[in-house]
Amino acid sequence: MKITLFIPCFVERVAPKTGIAMAEVLERLGHEVEYPEKQTCCGQPAFNSGYWKEARSTAEHFLDVFNPAEIIVAPSGSCTAMVKSGFGELFKGTDRETEAAELGGRTHEFSDFLVNILKTVDLGARFPGRVTFHDGCHSLREIGVKTPPRDLLSWVKELELVEMEGADRCCGFGGTFSVKHPDISTAMGKAKCANIAATKADFVVSNDPSCLIQVRSVIERNGLAIKALHLAEVLASR
Amino acid sequence: MTRNAVEFRKSSEKSSLDGKQQGLLAKAVGIYLGKRDSGRKRFRDWEGARRQAEAIKTEALENLDMYLSRFIEKVKERGGTVFCAEDESSARDYIANLAVERGVKSVVKSKSMTTEEIHLNGALENKGIKVLETDLGEFIVQLLGQTPYHIVFPAVHLSKGEVSDLFHEKLGSEKTDDIEGLTMIAREHLRKEYCKADMGISGANFAVAETGMISITENEGNARLTMGLPKIHVAVVGIEKILPRMADLALFLQVLPTMGTGHWMSCYNTLVGGPRAKDEIDGPEEFHVVLLDNGRSKLLADKESREALRCIRCGGCLNVCPVYQTVGGHSYGTVYPGPIGAVLTPLLRGLKQWGHLSYASSLCEACTEICPVRIGLHKRLLSNRRNYADKYGPLAEKLGFKVFAFVSRRPLLWRMAGALASAGQFLYPLVGWFPGNPVKGWTKGRTLPHITWKSFRNMWADRGGKSI
Numbered sequence: 138m139k140i141t142l143f144i145p146c147f148v149e150r151v152a153p154k155t156g157i158a159m160a161e162v163l164e165r166l167g168h169e170v171e172y173p174e175k176q177t178c179c180g181q182p183a184f185n186s187g188y189w190k191e192a193r194s195t196a197e198h199f200l201d202v203f204n205p206a207e208i209i210v211a212p213s214g215s216c217t218a219m220v221k222s223g224f225g226e227l228f229k230g231t232d233r234e235t236e237a238a239e240l241g242g243r244t245h246e247f248s249d250f251l252v253n254i255l256k257t258v259d260l261g262a263r264f265p266g267r268v269t270f271h272d273g274c275h276s277l278r279e280i281g282v283k284t285p286p287r288d289l290l291s292w293v294k295e296l297e298l299v300e301m302e303g304a305d306r307c308c309g310f311g312g313t314f315s316v317k318h319p320d321i322s323t324a325m326g327k328a329k330c331a332n333i334a335a336t337k338a339d340f341v342v343s344n345d346p347s348c349l350i351q352v353r354s355v356i357e358r359n360g361l362a363i364k365a366l367h368l369a370e371v372l373a374s375r
Numbered sequence: 376m377t378r379n380a381v382e383f384r385k386s387s388e389k390s391s392l393d394g395k396q397q398g399l400l401a402k403a404v405g406i407y408l409g410k411r412d413s414g415r416k417r418f419r420d421w422e423g424a425r426r427q428a429e430a431i432k433t434e435a436l437e438n439l440d441m442y443l444s445r446f447i448e449k450v451k452e453r454g455g456t457v458f459c460a461e462d463e464s465s466a467r468d469y470i471a472n473l474a475v476e477r478g479v480k481s482v483v484k485s486k487s488m489t490t491e492e493i494h495l496n497g498a499l500e501n502k503g504i505k506v507l508e509t510d511l512g513e514f515i516v517q518l519l520g521q522t523p524y525h526i527v528f529p530a531v532h533l534s535k536g537e538v539s540d541l542f543h544e545k546l547g548s549e550k551t552d553d554i555e556g557l558t559m560i561a562r563e564h565l566r567k568e569y570c571k572a573d574m575g576i577s578g579a580n581f582a583v584a585e586t587g588m589i590s591i592t593e594n595e596g597n598a599r600l601t602m603g604l605p606k607i608h609v610a611v612v613g614i615e616k617i618l619p620r621m622a623d624l625a626l627f628l629q630v631l632p633t634m635g636t637g638h639w640m641s642c643y644n645t646l647v648g649g650p651r652a653k654d655e656i657d658g659p660e661e662f663h664v665v666l667l668d669n670g671r672s673k674l675l676a677d678k679e680s681r682e683a684l685r686c687i688r689c690g691g692c693l694n695v696c697p698v699y700q701t702v703g704g705h706s707y708g709t710v711y712p713g714p715i716g717a718v719l720t721p722l723l724r725g726l727k728q729w730g731h732l733s734y735a736s737s738l739c740e741a742c743t744e745i746c747p748v749r750i751g752l753h754k755r756l757l758s759n760r761r762n763y764a765d766k767y768g769p770l771a772e773k774l775g776f777k778v779f780a781f782v783s784r785r786p787l788l789w790r791m792a793g794a795l796a797s798a799g800q801f802l803y804p805l806v807g808w809f810p811g812n813p814v815k816g817w818t819k820g821r822t823l824p825h826i827t828w829k830s831f832r833n834m835w836a837d838r839g840g841k842s843i
Binding site for chain 2: 144154188275309315325354
C-alpha cells in the first residue's frame with residue numbers, strides 16, 4: 138500500500154523522531170511510504186482561535202498538497218480530527234466542501250490505521266518498562282480511538298501496561314489555550330501528571346504529540362522521573 | 376480586554392492554585408460520576424434516550440411560538456396569570472411590583488437559576504421584602520452572601536465543617552459534622568418561614584404546553600412547600616423550558632436526574648397547573664408565570680447556535696469539565712458557569728462582554744460527549760470564538776494569524792521560519808521578558824519545548840526516504 142505521511146508542524150520541529158518512528162513501523166509492514174515536502178500545517182491553531190478565514194487559507198494549501206494521496210496517515214489524533222471534522226466546518230458551503238470531506242475520509246490516525254485498516258496488532262516490538270497510556274481528547278472524542286493504542290501496546294514484549302485514573306481526562310494543552318490561559322492549563326497538566334505518577338509508570342505514552350509536549354513540560358519542570366513518549370516510538374523499538 | 380475578561384483572568388489564575396477547593400470538587404464529582412454511570416446503565420439505550428431528548432427539545436424550539444401560545448392559553452384557562460418578560464428588568468419589576476401591591480413582607484424561594492439570572496433577590500430586598508432561599512445549598516450560599524457555585528449543587532465548594540461553622544454563627548446552632556444533623560438545623564429554621572411567607576417564588580424545569588403546567592424536580596420537598604403554602608406563587612420560566620406534551624415528561628423526568636444528580640428519579644416531581652380551584656382545599660390563591668425571554672428569542676433566530684437553547688440545566692457538563700473543576704464556579708463571574716455558561720453567556724448577554732469565556736476551554740469535548748440533549752458544546756465554543764475574533768479579536772493576534780496563514784501557504788518560508796525558531800530559541804531568555812510575549816505564560820509552570828535544528832524533513836532525507 139502506498140502511504141502518504143502527514144507530519145504535523147510540531148512533529149516536524151519538536152518531535153521529528155516520532156515521525157521517523159511512524160514511518161519505520163509502516164515500512165516494516167511492507168508499505169511504501171512517501172513524504173510530501175510542501176506540507177506545512179493543517180490550520181488548527183487558527184481554527185481553534187476563531188480565525189477561520191486564515192485557517193481556511195492554510196487548509197486550502199493542505200488540500201492542494203494532499204489531494205493526490207490515496208491514504209494519509211498522521212501520528213496525531215488531534216491533527217487527524219482537524220482534517221476529518223474541522224475541515225467540514227471550514228469548507229461548509231464552499232466549492233471545496235466535497236473535496237475536503239473525501240480527503241478527510243482518506244486521512245487516518247496512526248494507531249487507528251494499524252488496527253482498523255491494516256488489521257495488525259503484533260508489530261514484533263520490544264519495550265521493557267511500565268507504561269501508562271494517555272488518551273488525546275481529539276483522538277478519543279472526535280474520531281473515537283480508544284482501544285487501538287492499548288491493543289497495540291498489549292502486544293509489545295516486556296511492556297507492562299497500567300491504566301491511570303482519568304486516562305481520558307484532558308492534559309490541559311488545548312493549543313492556544315495553553316498560552317491564553319497558562320495558569321488553568323498548567324493546573325490541568327499538573328493534575329494529569331499526578332495521575333500518571335500515581336501509577337508508578339516509567340513511561341507515559343500517547344498517540345498525540347501535542348499532549349506529550351504539555352505533559353513533558355510539566356514533568357520536566359517538576360522533576361518527575363517519568364518519560365513521555367509517542368506510541369510510534371514504542372512500537373518501533375526492538 | 377474588557378473588565379469582565381480581566382476579572383476572569385485574575386480569579387481563574389487564583390483558583391487554579393486552590394488545591395483545597397479543587398479537592399472538595401473532585402470528591403463530590405467522584406461520587407456523582409459513580410451514581411450517574413449506574414443511572415445511565417438503567418436505560419436500555421442511553422444514546423437513544425439522548426437522541427429522543429434532542430428531538431423533542433428541537434421540535435419544541437422549532438415551533439416555540441405555537442407551543443408558547445398553547446401554554447399561555449392553558450394557564451389562563453385555569454385562572455393563572457402570565458407575564459411575558461422581554462428582559463431581566465421587566466421580569467424583576469413585574470414581580471417586585473406585584474409583591475408591593477399585595478403587601479408582601481416575606482418571600483420564600485425554591486431553587487431557580489432563572490431568578491439568579493434576573494437578580495431577583497436584590498430587587499425584592501430593595502423594596503424592604505425579606506427573601507429566603509429554601510433549597511439547602513442555596514440557603515447556605517445565601518447565608519454566606521454568595522451566588523450559587525454550580526447549577527445543581529450550589530454549595531458544592533464548601534465542606535461540612537464550614538457549613539457547621541456558618542450555621543453556628545448565623546443560626547446559633549450547635550456545631551456538628553453530621554450531614555443529617557446539619558440538614559435538620561436548616562429544616563427547623565426553614566419550616567417556620569414557609570408558614571409566614573406571603574409569596575413563594577420558584578423556577579421550572581419544564582413547562583408543558585399541552586396542559587399549561589410547570590414541572591418541578593427536587594429532592595428536598597422545599598419546592599412543594601414554597602409553591603403550595605404562601606398565598607401567591609410566582610414561577611419564573613425561561614421560554615426555552617417548553618415541552619410540547621405531557622408524555623414527554625416520561626423521558627425528561629428520568630434523563631434530568633440521571634445527569635443532574637445521578638439519581639434514577641428525583642424524590643419529588645411536581646406539576647403545578649394554577650391557583651387553588653373552587654373545590655380544592657389548599658394551594659395558592661394566585662398563580663403567576665413570568666415567561667422570560669432575556670435574549671433567548673434573539674438566540675433562537677441564530678440558526679447555527681440555537682441548539683444551545685435545548686439545555687435543560689442538568690449541570691452534567693460542569694461535572695466533566697476539567698476547566699470548571701480547576702477554576703470552580705465563581706471564577707466565571709456569571710450565573711451559568713462551566714461549558715454551558717461559556718457557550719450561553721456570550722450568546723445571551725453579548726459577545727463583546729462575555730466572549731472571552733468561550734476561550735476558557737481546552738476543547739476536550741468531554742461536555743459534548745455527555746450532554747443529554749446533545750448540544751455540540753465545543754462546536755458552539757468554536758463558533759463563538761469565530762464571531763468574537765471577527766469583531767473583537769486583538770490586533771496583535773489578528774496580525775499574527777494573518778502572518779501564519781501567509782507563511783503556511785509558502786513551504787519555503789515555512790521551513791525558514793522553523794529554522795529561525797530553532798536557531799533563535801537560545802536567545803529566548805534574553806527577550807522573553809518583553810511585555811505581551813505570548814510564551815511567557817507557558818514558562819511559568821512548564822519548561823519550554825526544544826525546537827530541534829534537524830527537522831523531520833532533514834532526518835527523512837538523511838535516511839533516504841522518498842519525498843514527493
